[in-house]
Amino acid sequence: MNTVAAVILAAGKGTRMKSGLVKVLHPAAGLPMISWAVAAARSAGAAPVVLVVGHQADAVRTAFPGAADIRCALQEEQRGTGHAVACARNELAGFNGTVLILCGDTPLLRAETLRDLIDFHRDNAAALTVLTAVLDHPHGYGRVLRAADGQVLRIVEQKDATPEELAINEINSGIYCMEAGFLFANIDSIGCDNAQQEFYLTDLVSLAVKQGRVCLARRTEDADEIMGVNDRIQLAEAARVLRGRINHGLMSAGVSLVDPEHTYIDHGVRIGSDTLVQPNCTIGGATVIGSGCTIENGVSISGCTIGDDCHIKAGSVLESAVLHDAVSVGPMAHLRPGTVLKDHVKIGNFVETKKITMGEGSKASHLTYLGDAEIGGNVNIGCGTITCNYDGVNKHRTVIGDDVFIGSDVQLVAPVSVGRNSLVAAGTTVTVDVPPDSLAISRVPQVNKEGWRLKKKQ
Ligand code: UD1
Numbered sequence: 001m002n003t004v005a006a007v008i009l010a011a012g013k014g015t016r017m018k019s020g021l022v023k024v025l026h027p028a029a030g031l032p033m034i035s036w037a038v039a040a041a042r043s044a045g046a047a048p049v050v051l052v053v054g055h056q057a058d059a060v061r062t063a064f065p066g067a068a069d070i071r072c073a074l075q076e077e078q079r080g081t082g083h084a085v086a087c088a089r090n091e092l093a094g095f096n097g098t099v100l101i102l103c104g105d106t107p108l109l110r111a112e113t114l115r116d117l118i119d120f121h122r123d124n125a126a127a128l129t130v131l132t133a134v135l136d137h138p139h140g141y142g143r144v145l146r147a148a149d150g151q152v153l154r155i156v157e158q159k160d161a162t163p164e165e166l167a168i169n170e171i172n173s174g175i176y177c178m179e180a181g182f183l184f185a186n187i188d189s190i191g192c193d194n195a196q197q198e199f200y201l202t203d204l205v206s207l208a209v210k211q212g213r214v215c216l217a218r219r220t221e222d223a224d225e226i227m228g229v230n231d232r233i234q235l236a237e238a239a240r241v242l243r244g245r246i247n248h249g250l251m252s253a254g255v256s257l258v259d260p261e262h263t264y265i266d267h268g269v270r271i272g273s274d275t276l277v278q279p280n281c282t283i284g285g286a287t288v289i290g291s292g293c294t295i296e297n298g299v300s301i302s303g304c305t306i307g308d309d310c311h312i313k314a315g316s317v318l319e320s321a322v323l324h325d326a327v328s329v330g331p332m333a334h335l336r337p338g339t340v341l342k343d344h345v346k347i348g349n350f351v352e353t354k355k356i357t358m359g360e361g362s363k364a365s366h367l368t369y370l371g372d373a374e375i376g377g378n379v380n381i382g383c384g385t386i387t388c389n390y391d392g393v394n395k396h397r398t399v400i401g402d403d404v405f406i407g408s409d410v411q412l413v414a415p416v417s418v419g420r421n422s423l424v425a426a427g428t429t430v431t432v433d434v435p436p437d438s439l440a441i442s443r444v445p446q447v448n449k450e451g452w453r454l455k456k457k458q
């Protein structure tokens with residue numbers, strides 16, 4: 001068995017979020033808050049990771065489908081942090097290593113900090129080590145009481161503290177390392193004789209001290225990291241810090257961000273070097289973007305795979321689309337799921353695509369809707385072309401061969417096909433298949449009535 005396991009407390013509702021969604025599932029930079037804590041615990045080497053769930057337990061559970069290292073322990077009634085950890089006992093039966101205890105609402109905590117905490121705890125053969133920080137404004141946190149020689153004595157909660165204790169500014173982060181033997185031998189001895197009538201996990205500190213066990217505090221320099229998110233103001237602040245880290249990593253790897261403060265890239269996005277991202281772009285959903293691309297102002301991309309040297313112009317929206325190399329899109333284009341654009345395809349302004357494949361070098365430069373279509377290479381789709389793919393009940397496909405020229409203002413009433421190298425004249429409504437190498441034209445012949453206007457005026 002692994003020597004480090006983690007318990008993440010996530011049973012609380014998060015009342016101050018004022019939300020129908022449990023607090024730990026609110027996303028920050030593309031991941032639910034609890035996933036950031038799980039990622040930090042995993043990366044610090046913890047397995048299994050036990051989530052103590054309560055409010056919306058099923059929703060929290062299903063946030064980690066198929067994860068073999070995640071276990072859930074149900075805390076039906078939230079009776080305090082000590083009671084929450086006790087609920088994890090069965091999931092850790094037989095485990096006698098170090099238990100890392102975290103909260104589900106501290107998304108800024110980094111794995112390096114946890115690794116340092118574990119090393120410090122083990123190097124000193126401690127039974128319990130608490131991660132602390134010194135804050136200018138410690139209000140709301142538990143305060144760390146030390147003896148004159150610096151030895152940790154106990155932790156007192158804000159609501160139970162005397163004025164002298166409230167003046168202490170070293171606080172309990174709520175993150176701990178505890179030896180499993182010590183933890184589970186003592187967790188049931190915690191009482192609830194306090195201001196909140198709750199079972200405080202922090203009471204284990206004074207118990208360890210009483211038993212003469214090594215009980216330590218590790219002070220972190222970066223107090224931001226242990227920030228707990230309680231409301232949406234803190235959530236926005238945490239997301240800002242996470243985005244800053246993501247952007248920093250991308251820029252270090254050769255990506256240019258014109259204004260990183262106003263660039264919204266989620267966890268899991270990959271971008272190649274020499275790609276430029278202009279301000280106000282939103283990129284998420286495990287999107288992969290190649291090298292040498294330009295992503296202009298205000299572009300939104302989610303769940304896409306984009307090759308090298310592509311140019312996505314201002315205001316475009318791309319959802320679950322695949323772009324090969326040197327593709328140009330926009331401005332103001334909308335690529336919907338199932339769009340596949342091969343090399344050198346050009347999609348221009350006010351073009352919407354859905355479930356289409358477009359072959360190499362093909363173009364739809366203006367004001368067009370292409371849905372449920374298979375379009376060959378070197379095809380020109382004229383301005384105002386519409387694939388009429390929906391008959392009110394079912395969707396139908398349009399197939400267009402290589403080297404086809406579709407004139408402006410053409411409607412392709414699906415199911416229909418246009419054979420390779422054909423030309424569809426401007427203004428045509430295509431209702432029957434066009435053979436290869438043909439001209440298709442379906443216009444009402446024009447009539448000019450000379451002098452008609454003059455006669456009308458008489
Ligand atoms: C706790 C600490 C406090 C510390 C602070 C850091 C105790 C008694 N106090 O206080 O010293 O400074 O965290 O943020 O531990 N939870 C459960 N079940 C419960 C109660 C809580 O799962 O029955 C979870 C919550 O969902 C949350 C975490 O435990 O993720 C912390 O609980 P919270 O009520 O916020 O504790 P604090 O009062 O902030």
Ligand code: MG
Binds near residue numbers: 228
């Ligand atoms: Mg809290």
